[in-house]
Amino acid sequence: MTTPMIAGLSLASTWLSGSAWRRADSQAERHHDVDLYVGLAQRAERACLDFVFRPDTVFLDPLSQAQGPGTSALDPTLLLTCVARATQHIGVVTTMSTSFQDPFHIARSLASLQTISAGRVAWNLVTGLEGQGNFGHRPFLEASERYRQAEESLQVVQALLRSYPADALRLDRDSGLYADTQAIRPIDHQGKYFQVQGPLTLPAGRFGRVPIFQAGASADGQSFAARFADAVFAAAPTLAVASELRTGLRQLAAQAGRSPQDVRVLPGLSLYLASTRAEAQDLFEQAHTHLDRPQRLAKLASILGIAVDGLPNDRRLGPEDFAAPTQPVRSRTHAELLLRRIASDRPTLETLLALPEVVSSAHWQVIGTPADVIEQVLAWRAADAIDGFIALPGGSLGSLALFLDQVVPTLQAAGALKTAYHDVGLGRVINQSPCN
Numbered sequence: 001m002t003t004p005m006i007a008g009l010s011l012a013s014t015w016l017s018g019s020a021w022r023r024a025d026s027q028a029e030r031h032h033d034v035d036l037y038v039g040l041a042q043r044a045e046r047a048c049l050d051f052v053f054r055p056d057t058v059f060l061d062p063l064s065q066a067q068g069p070g071t072s073a074l075d076p077t078l079l080l081t082c083v084a085r086a087t088q089h090i091g092v093v094t095t096m097s098t099s100f101q102d103p104f105h106i107a108r109s110l111a112s113l114q115t116i117s118a119g120r121v122a123w124n125l126v127t128g129l130e131g132q133g134n135f136g137h138r139p140f141l142e143a144s145e146r147y148r149q150a151e152e153s154l155q156v157v158q159a160l161l162r163s164y165p166a167d168a169l170r171l172d173r174d175s176g177l178y179a180d181t182q183a184i185r186p187i188d189h190q191g192k193y194f195q196v197q198g199p200l201t202l203p204a205g206r207f208g209r210v211p212i213f214q215a216g217a218s219a220d221g222q223s224f225a226a227r228f229a230d231a232v233f234a235a236a237p238t239l240a241v242a243s244e245l246r247t248g249l250r251q252l253a254a255q256a257g258r259s260p261q262d263v264r265v266l267p268g269l270s271l272y273l274a275s276t277r278a279e280a281q282d283l284f285e286q287a288h289t290h291l292d293r294p295q296r297l298a299k300l301a302s303i304l305g306i307a308v309d310g311l312p313n314d315r316r317l318g319p320e321d322f323a324a325p326t327q328p329v330r331s332r333t334h335a336e337l338l339l340r341r342i343a344s345d346r347p348t349l350e351t352l353l354a355l356p357e358v359v360s361s362a363h364w365q366v367i368g369t370p371a372d373v374i375e376q377v378l379a380w381r382a383a384d385a386i387d388g389f390i391a392l393p394g395g396s397l398g399s400l401a402l403f404l405d406q407v408v409p410t411l412q413a414a415g416a417l418k419t420a421y422h423d424v425g426l427g428r429v430i431n432q433s434p435c436n
């Protein structure tokens with residue numbers, strides 16, 4: 001309880017999601033303007049957050065662009081490179097997919113950003129949601145096998161990051177020896193999914209290990225996280241889900257020979273904030289006006305992987321109303337969380353189609369005032385359900401400002417967040433240099 005938590009800010013333009021981009025003050029014109037994100041990261045650094053985080057996907061539905069920015073986004077590693085150049089302390093967590101990106105490219109990007117940021121990079125390792133049509137040379141494996149591929153990819157990336165150690169550099173002008181070639185070694189990896197000779201094309205390792213973030217929370221995802229992740233970006237709509245996930249991951253980590261506290265649970269914290277609850281509720285509703293009933297039904301069907309045409313309108317629903325998936329789901333984590341919510345709430349169809357898990361996300365959701373968020377964060381922390389969180393400000397940039405200007409300082413005053421860049425947990429792994 002005395003150790004501050006770890007807090008990150010998502011730079012994923014969540015404040016433009018749904019219909020929120022239509023607000024006069026949304027700055028939607030700047031969605032692809034790197035200076036917007038650099039400015040936000042600088043504000044997050046002034047607030048002493050541990051890291052900024054950029055999730056990413058590699059697919060775009062052209063029709064989605066009629067209604068909002070959707071999955072359209074700058075490349076996360078290029079964006080965070082600009083952020084790293086304009087900040088000194090804050091961690092930069094970039095996303096790359098083991099299903100679509102080759103380990104060599106991943107390792108090279110990480111080593112480059114690690115060097116450019118002087119040791120502040122972490123890798124959000126995703127197995128991907130969709131986008132296989134853009135990567136024709138490699139099949140998109142079924143969900144469990146994607147984790148086996150991810151394991152091999154991670155092994156190769158880590159071997160490549162060790163293959164040209166920074167201390168191999170000699171720069172001995174007198175003798176003319178630039179680097180110790182004995183220390184630079186090919187990795188000669190011959191695996192099921194990847195064949196990679198190595199070594200990496202630049203020295204790495206001067207700043208230590210690159211921490212790993214991970215998100216999928218199916219049984220396979222949890223097993224992966226427990227063995228390899230430093231932090232889990234968790235979809236946890238309730239305290240019970242977060243608590244169960246954290247307890248389970250800590251047990252699995254111990255079974256895998258790790259210290260339980262090595263895997264930190266950082267739920268996404270979706271925030272619709274205003275100075276009154278009524279205004280916050282308006283913000284949330286305004287942000288979700290874009291989805292009509294057929295679109296909500298289509299979202300429900302896509303999350304669960306089934307047709308939902310015949311659902312009754314006149315009674316409460318339970319898991320028994322939903323057949324097993326007939327098509328692969330994008331994310332088993334999201335399907336399982338939604339079914340869990342249906343089992344606990346037994347919603348009518350109308351209520352179901354208004355749930356955040358259907359219309360926006362399965363994240364921890366606070367629609368209210370800064371005091372409401374503070375109360376919930378302190379309660380989840382007191383219940384030992386979290387090691388921190390990743391803030392996802394929604395509805396407006398004002399929501400983000402309230403988070404940085406009011407929520408963070410109060411949590412700091414309560415000892416729940418750090419006030420300087422020289423301490424604990426993942427902060428120690430990511431932030432190598434103190435800020436004061």
Ligand SMILES: Cc1cc2nc3c(=O)[nH]c(=O)nc-3n(C[C@H](O)[C@H](O)[C@H](O)COP(=O)(O)O)c2cc1C
Pocket residue numbers: 055056057058095097125126127128129130143215216217218219220221222233234235268330331332333334
């Ligand atoms: C909270 C959360 C965030 C995710 N973020 C991303 C992302 O940014 N990019 C991506 O390609 N996949 C993302 N994923 C998908 C996961 O990497 C994974 O591929 C998917 O959830 C399937 O794994 P599962 O079977 O364990 O759910 C995310 C999943 C979750 C639960």
